[in-house]
Amino acid sequence: MSGDGLVHEVVNGLMERTDWETAIQKPLCSLPAGSGNALAASLNYYAGYEQVSNEDLLTNCTLLLCRRHLSPMNLLSLHTVSGRHVYSVLSLSWGFVADVDLESEKYRRLGEIRFTLGTLFRLATMRIYQGQLAYLPVGNTSSKMPASPVLAQKGPADTHLVPLEEPVPSHWTVVPEQDFILVLVLLHTHLGMEMFAAPMGRCEAGVMHLFYVRAGVSRAMLLRIFLAMQKGKHMEFDCPHLVHVPVVAFRLEPKNQRGAFSVDGEFMVCEAVQGQVHPNSFQMVCGSREGAPRWKP
Template sequence: MEENQGSIKAPPDVVLSDTFTLVPSDGLLLPLQLTQTELLLQVHPCGRSGPSSSRFLLADCIGCHCFKGKNQSDPGGYFTVVFYTLAEGKGSTIYRQRISKTFRAGGSQDRDQNMDTARTWTQKIKQLAKPQGQTSVLPSSPRLLVLLNPYGGTGEALHLFQKHVTPMLMEADINFTLLVTEGPNQARELVRDEDLSRWDLIVVMAGDGLMFEVINGLMERPDWMDAIKKPLAILPGGSGNALAASINHYIGHQQVMGTKLLVNCAFVLCKGQPYPLDLVSLTTSSEKRLFSFLSLAWGFISDVDIESEKYRFMGSVRFSVGTFVRLTALRTYRGRLSYVKASTSTETISDSNRPTLDNSHSELQPNVAGKELDDSLLSPLDQPVPSHWTVVPEDQFALVLAVYLSHLGADMFTAPMVKSLGEGSIHLFYATSRISRGSLLKLFLSMEKGTHLETEIPHLTHVPVTAFRIEPLHNTGIMTVDGECIPCGPIQGQIHRGLASVISIPSIT
């Protein structure tokens, strides 16, 4: 919202113009204009001190409703417009905050005529507030399936959803079905087996683990190629919240946490459209196939992630506590690491949003997730990597991390070079045992603001890749995919650009 001195000058693209009473107010009639992009209100008549006009961006508007007055003798017609504008809050943080304006149309003594005026403005505001400049693939009132993990993070996800998200969805005229999960893999089995045509959008209110379940459930379906295009949305309800933080960053919002991040993401849910989301196809030595949207970690980061579970009640602070605990007894792991640099496989990346079909093994592997999706850059795990791969000499590793989003957590700005969804690169970080504890501490303290790559950290390497292989020599240590623990062992992965679909909005910067 912007406030300006002086009366409103009629812009060239005025759609509607009239005078209304602002409710509540002193009863003065105020000029109101609707353009293609803004609602312009003259707050004070000329001659009074203070700001005389306010501008509300329709890009910030999530809903508009018209209604009759409570008093039967009141002939007025009313409409309320709800905005979530970027404003500065406590601690100088900028995040989405609710502003609503109610207007009374009373130009006639006939209530029906006044209601017609209110309806005309309501319908036009709702029409112009829809995402512009792109073809919507979602209906105007989409049907949402909301999967909520009540145990994630501090265990307040259900309360937070009811307090912050439900009112916003109601204001945006969005219908939803809420399913509170009761245990592991319930969401995975549901999206794998159910008729997905009942919903236009699947929303996950949890940490990143539940989104991992949903994506892999979709990829296990016989119709996975269609199912994985079902738009997904994230609402932060866990302790990590990497996907939510990454989308928040790509849009241009300030890095925030807690309910501020939740409200930002709920706004995106109300206003967004599907954007491509990269997935990494992972294959283990047992030939199990997994699909990852966030990261694969082995060593220090996965040790901290899993071993800090005991501090889950602390929320995201658990990772800071876990970092200091693990630094006191740093572990290293012997293994081999290989990868394909991103610059050497540009053609493969650009074409990977059109999945290659390979039906030759489909009858032999009926239960393999995404069985027809060809990992063209990978050779079988029991064979050497192709000759064009880069092979890191066998060594003791303190950490290996493959990450494909900007954030690894709400306050872990791990890959600041990632500017948008669907870039088609894996960012591989690895550190050998020669890295000092001081350097590791510096790495994680500076990661909150994404400044860890601005100064050289000895024995830490970063390289953009499109495929990788990790081979622990003793199958020891903790290995995680999207924050979920998996058996430690040889594993390899390849990125598939834009394979999935997630709700976002255009960058505001």
């Protein structure tokens, strides 16, 4: 019973055990008591409930716990150039979203309104972040495994990744632009209780959402996007600077140390990072029944 950060810590603790294959099968439930509660909001959406927040969201998630239906969840394995290996249950963000998340921490006592204040402040002092982004799109993964996979690790093998010191495989897509406002990798539908970031719905097994906003977007349009995100209407603007791609792996190499990464709402040092999603890696209490339709790219 906490925010997204506690689920992150629990899953990473389980994956660090020598018996991780058995330990990670322990069913988990998220009862929201944080300020973001994006994972709980996503589970609420999968259950077919209306979008709610605070006590109403807690009530809905408690009902899901009482019903005790389990659903498999994707898990994102992340590697940094410094050698760190962590798992994400929700998201990795860089740029605008990460700054709002981390910089608004000092307003935590205000609840979810902290993100509104953080958004307005960051819009007033909007930054451009330089880096190289590459990804492995869905449908381009068959029979094209890298020749030199990532070093041995605990947990499932990251078969689509090569060491960060090497170029990405030739069948990956490299984004030509290197000036961004934000980059967001998202495993679920919500980025907060009232931030319906992926209205296309729940990803199928082994797939995650990649969003990025290229530099050049106006402050007014960026504000419109974030306001519309409350109801999942932001993709309807057809903004040329906002891009969404379904992917199974990605690499992000910042060109300087500007900004930071936010992984499931937790701070991570800004450095080259890459990741691969693993399908159905752990189980959570969820309202969607087995075999329920997921979004297919």
